[in-house]
Amino acid sequence: MVVIEDDRSKDMCPxxxxxRYLSPNMTFLINPECYHKIxxxxxxxIFSLGPAPCPYPNCGKILRKNRFKKQVFDDITIERExxxxxxxxxxxxxxxxxxxxxxxYNEYLENIENIVFNLSNNIDSEExxxxxxxxxxxxxxxILEKNMRxxxxxxxLVKYQEDMAKLKQEKLKLQQKMEQEDIEFQKQQKQxxxxxxxxxxxxxxxxxxxxxxxMLKRSSARKRQLQQLNGQLEKQFGSGGTGVVEESxxxxxxxxxxxxxxxxxxxxxxxxxxxxxxxxxxxxxxYYDPFVNNLAKNKEYLAGGWRLENVFExxxxxxxxxxxxxxxxxxxxx
Amino acid sequence: MTQRKYxxxxxxxEGTYAVVYLGKTEKSRQIAIKEIKTGLFKDGLDxxxxxEVKYLQELRHENVIELIDVFSNDxxxxxxxxxxxxxxxxxxxxxxxxxKPGDIKSWLLMTLRxxxxxxxxxxxxxxxxxNNLLISPDGYLKIADFxxxxxxxxxxxxxxxxVVTRWYRSPELLFGAKHYDTAVDIWSIGIxxxxxxxxxxxxPGQDDINQLDVTFRALGTPTEANWPNVTALPLYNAINVYxxxxxxxxxxxxxAATEKALDLLIAMTVLDPSKRCNSTQALMDDFxxxxxxxxxxxxxxxxxxxxxxxxx
Numbered sequence: 001m002v003v004i005e006d007d008r009s010k011d012m013c014p015x016x017x018x019x020r021y022l023s024p025n026m027t028f029l030i031n032p033e034c035y036h037k038i039x040x041x042x043x044x045x046i047f048s049l050g051p052a053p054c055p056y057p058n059c060g061k062i063l064r065k066n067r068f069k070k071q072v073f074d075d076i077t078i079e080r081e082x083x084x085x086x087x088x089x090x091x092x093x094x095x096x097x098x099x100x101x102x103x104x105y106n107e108y109l110e111n112i113e114n115i116v117f118n119l120s121n122n123i124d125s126e127e128x129x130x131x132x133x134x135x136x137x138x139x140x141x142x143i144l145e146k147n148m149r150x151x152x153x154x155x156x157l158v159k160y161q162e163d164m165a166k167l168k169q170e171k172l173k174l175q176q177k178m179e180q181e182d183i184e185f186q187k188q189q190k191q192x193x194x195x196x197x198x199x200x201x202x203x204x205x206x207x208x209x210x211x212x213x214x215m216l217k218r219s220s221a222r223k224r225q226l227q228q229l230n231g232q233l234e235k236q237f238g239s240g241g242t243g244v245v246e247e248s249x250x251x252x253x254x255x256x257x258x259x260x261x262x263x264x265x266x267x268x269x270x271x272x273x274x275x276x277x278x279x280x281x282x283x284x285x286x287y288y289d290p291f292v293n294n295l296a297k298n299k300e301y302l303a304g305g306w307r308l309e310n311v312f313e314x315x316x317x318x319x320x321x322x323x324x325x326x327x328x329x330x331x332x333x334x
Numbered sequence: 335m336t337q338r339k340y341x342x343x344x345x346x347x348e349g350t351y352a353v354v355y356l357g358k359t360e361k362s363r364q365i366a367i368k369e370i371k372t373g374l375f376k377d378g379l380d381x382x383x384x385x386e387v388k389y390l391q392e393l394r395h396e397n398v399i400e401l402i403d404v405f406s407n408d409x410x411x412x413x414x415x416x417x418x419x420x421x422x423x424x425x426x427x428x429x430x431x432x433x434k435p436g437d438i439k440s441w442l443l444m445t446l447r448x449x450x451x452x453x454x455x456x457x458x459x460x461x462x463x464x465n466n467l468l469i470s471p472d473g474y475l476k477i478a479d480f481x482x483x484x485x486x487x488x489x490x491x492x493x494x495x496x497v498v499t500r501w502y503r504s505p506e507l508l509f510g511a512k513h514y515d516t517a518v519d520i521w522s523i524g525i526x527x528x529x530x531x532x533x534x535x536x537x538p539g540q541d542d543i544n545q546l547d548v549t550f551r552a553l554g555t556p557t558e559a560n561w562p563n564v565t566a567l568p569l570y571n572a573i574n575v576y577x578x579x580x581x582x583x584x585x586x587x588x589x590a591a592t593e594k595a596l597d598l599l600i601a602m603t604v605l606d607p608s609k610r611c612n613s614t615q616a617l618m619d620d621f622x623x624x625x626x627x628x629x630x631x632x633x634x635x636x637x638x639x640x641x642x643x644x645x646x
Binding site: 261 | 513517618622628
């Protein structure tokens with residue numbers, strides 16, 4: 001139970017006390033200045049008008065809205081270390097290829113680790129910070145150049161993402177175009193219909209029916225066309241899970257019950273009259289058991305899901321269950 | 335004679351009324367032997383042991399735990415059960431395992447098949463929860479622990495409403511109904527389905543009163559309009575009235591669920607037990623024929639495959 005309590009308080013904004021259960025869309029943001037957790041709507045409310053102090057008691061650090069971000073790690077110390085690491089490796093961004101031998105590269109990495117450790121544990125943090133900024137200013141051009149090179153390497157991934165975005169756009173455009181066409185087509189059809197009705201002497205109902213038929217045909221043809229186009233587009237971009245298709249290729253058909261079901265009952269249940277009392281005139285077409293039928297008037301029984309037909313059905317099922325089962329024979333096969 | 339048929343190898347667990355050993359049969363099939371402690375209780379054998387023997391003897395289905403044999407030695411009662419090394423609760427809690435939609439579908443399907451077999455034989459399980467859904471080494475899910483099960487008796491017989499672990503208890507039980515039926519199991523499966531998708535308990539009430547509040551907060555407070563006669567139930571109260579959730583709210587809560595999955599979830603968690611779907615209707619739901627197909631048992635995630643992947 002204690003664990004659950006903790007979960008609850010973790011899901012509540014300490015500033016406005018909104019909790020996640022009632023508003024599942026809420027998200028928490030943190031600011032790398034002090035790493036205090038605040039919900040998104042509070043951030044909007046407090047920091048929209050410019051920098052303001054952190055609303056946590058005894059904190060008071062001045063925070064800016066644009067620095068707020070989503071928390072990735074549960075543990076704040078880890079979150080902070082990752083942030084620092086990201087910043088430091090953004091500045092010290094040389095790769096192994098830039099060094100003549102492995103020893104130099106390892107020394108370089110060791111240096112990075114030292115800086116990260118010092119900053120995240122507040123050891124000589126001021127001096128380390130100063131050195132870091134100095135290094136950044138001195139090597140600005142070099143750092144930028146490295147970044148360019150790296151992004152080229154990662155171009156494949158970026159290209160893939162771009163392709164995906166393009167595919168989506170393409171699809172949307174297509175859909176919009178077709179919808180537009182449909183609307184125009186419908187307008188024209190209506191006009192045609194009116195013209196026909198006013199000029200021809202034939203039966204007006206026939207003409208309307210004909211027109212409706214035409215529309216239906218066209219709309220189903222449209223759907224097919226859309227599906228085809230979608231399929232083509234997907235093929236063109238080589239997306240879609242091929243693994244799933246492979247698996248479904250050699251599958252046995254799906255059977256929900258795997259044979260464990262009576263498809264045909266050996267009896268038919270007579271309808272049960274709604275008032276549960278003996279209807280003397282219709283006694284032949286229903287079954288009346290004074291004791292059980294009386295139970296069906298009990299509201300408490302009904303509310304619990306008790307139903308008269310279930311009682312009768314069970315009695316009949318049990319009566320027929322086991323017929324044509326021969327235990328000796330079955331024992332031999334097992 | 336019988337003693338030589340099975341070997342006890344090591345003790346794996348001890349409960350209030352039983353000790354569980356691992357063992358093997360003559361044909362070296364792995365088994366679990368549940369030794370019921372006798373003499374501990376003044377009034378004879380524990381009720382749940384009797385229930386377990388009584389109902390498992392009647393049932394044989396690939397999604398229900400198999401009772402292989404029952405024997406007694408030294409005045410102890412021993413149940414020889416199929417060996418099932420894992421359960422669904424462990425898998426749900428292990429955050430390193432990722433559930434694919436097909437996996438959830440497969441587990442739900444096997445649970446429903448197992449419970450359909452029980453219901454077809456007029457046995458209500460009354461304690462369905464992830465902890466009681468065991469997994470065999472080849473991935474098959476099997477319903478276990480029939481210690482609270484009972485068969486439907488006479489039409490006017492009172493049933494105890496203090497059954498099913500709290501988080502999986504249906505609203506009619508929470509209201510103290512004494513004449514419920516198989517719908518209580520369907521509710522539990524619905525809640526397990528939700529838990530499989532959320533990876534955290536869906537309705538974690540802290541006590542019986544709080545359970546009512548949590549349940550209705552998520553699914554709306556029942557009224558005479560959507561549940562006729564509900565006010566006649568012994569413990570009915572409507573202190574807090576919550577509106578039933580809109581479909582959009584449910585969509586937000588189960589962001590990964592498809593529309594068909596939501597339909598089935600809603601059908602299994604209808605407040606009024608007479609309107610809740612039964613096992614037949616649930617199994618025929620479109621959700622199971624919708625893509626992706628249910629994962630084959632041998633391909634389902636398990637503790638072991640996960641470890642293997644790590645060491646490789």
